[in-house]
Amino acid sequence: TQLLEQSPQFLSIQEGENLTVYCNSSSVFSSLQWYRQEPGEGPVLLVTVVTGGEVKKLKRLTFQFGDARKDSSLHITAAQPGDTGLYLCAGARPGYALNFGKGTSLLVTP
Amino acid sequence: KAGVTQTPRYLIKTRGQQVTLSCSPISGHRSVSWYQQTPGQGLQFLFEYFSETQRNKGNFPGRFSGRQFSNSRSEMNVSTLELGDSALYLCASSTQSGAGETQYFGPGTRLLVL
Numbered sequence: 001t002q003l004l005e006q007s008p009q010f011l012s013i014q015e016g017e018n019l020t021v022y023c024n025s026s027s028v029f030s031s032l033q034w035y036r037q038e039p040g041e042g043p044v045l046l047v048t049v050v051t052g053g054e055v056k057k058l059k060r061l062t063f064q065f066g067d068a069r070k071d072s073s074l075h076i077t078a079a080q081p082g083d084t085g086l087y088l089c090a091g092a093r094p095g096y097a098l099n100f101g102k103g104t105s106l107l108v109t110p
Numbered sequence: 111k112a113g114v115t116q117t118p119r120y121l122i123k124t125r126g127q128q129v130t131l132s133c134s135p136i137s138g139h140r141s142v143s144w145y146q147q148t149p150g151q152g153l154q155f156l157f158e159y160f161s162e163t164q165r166n167k168g169n170f171p172g173r174f175s176g177r178q179f180s181n182s183r184s185e186m187n188v189s190t191l192e193l194g195d196s197a198l199y200l201c202a203s204s205t206q207s208g209a210g211e212t213q214y215f216g217p218g219t220r221l222l223v224l
Binding site for chain 1: 114143145151152153154155158166168169200202208209210212213214215216217218
């Protein structure tokens, strides 16, 4: 069962634009992870958020965990072609396997 | 440290055949999880092994099975292949068992069933 809904599914933008990707659920998670997957490779962990309301910044990427720990967002400032890839969110609950959203496929063109 | 390796990288099989995929975790990692990734369903959890014991299992039919060896290497087997089994199969390793642990993924094995 997929508990996490990601939106949008696809995003095509030009270099320099800003964007936000959303990850929503009706379930509460103890933590939420964001991964990026490039073609021909496995997902690579970008960040883990643990506390409700937490905001983490990784250079031009800003991750936020909702106050109720049910949702999260990823904001990219001044996107670059190197940001192209599939962005996956994954929620962790005690006793359950990591639950992944279907992902947002991002294309940044020069 | 070497990353997670998966063999083979690509595989073509026909319906009814069986297949075995292999995963070597990062040295020192004792947990190995397997996922199936398809465009329609995304990443779906198959099972997790920790210290040779299956810790968790996803919602897949019994045709999907796995095992882990004493050196933490893991294999998954799919018997009586169906067209719908065509997918990217990913394994991920972590130091401890549990969904909250950081998982390190291999590049995957792309299986095509004809």
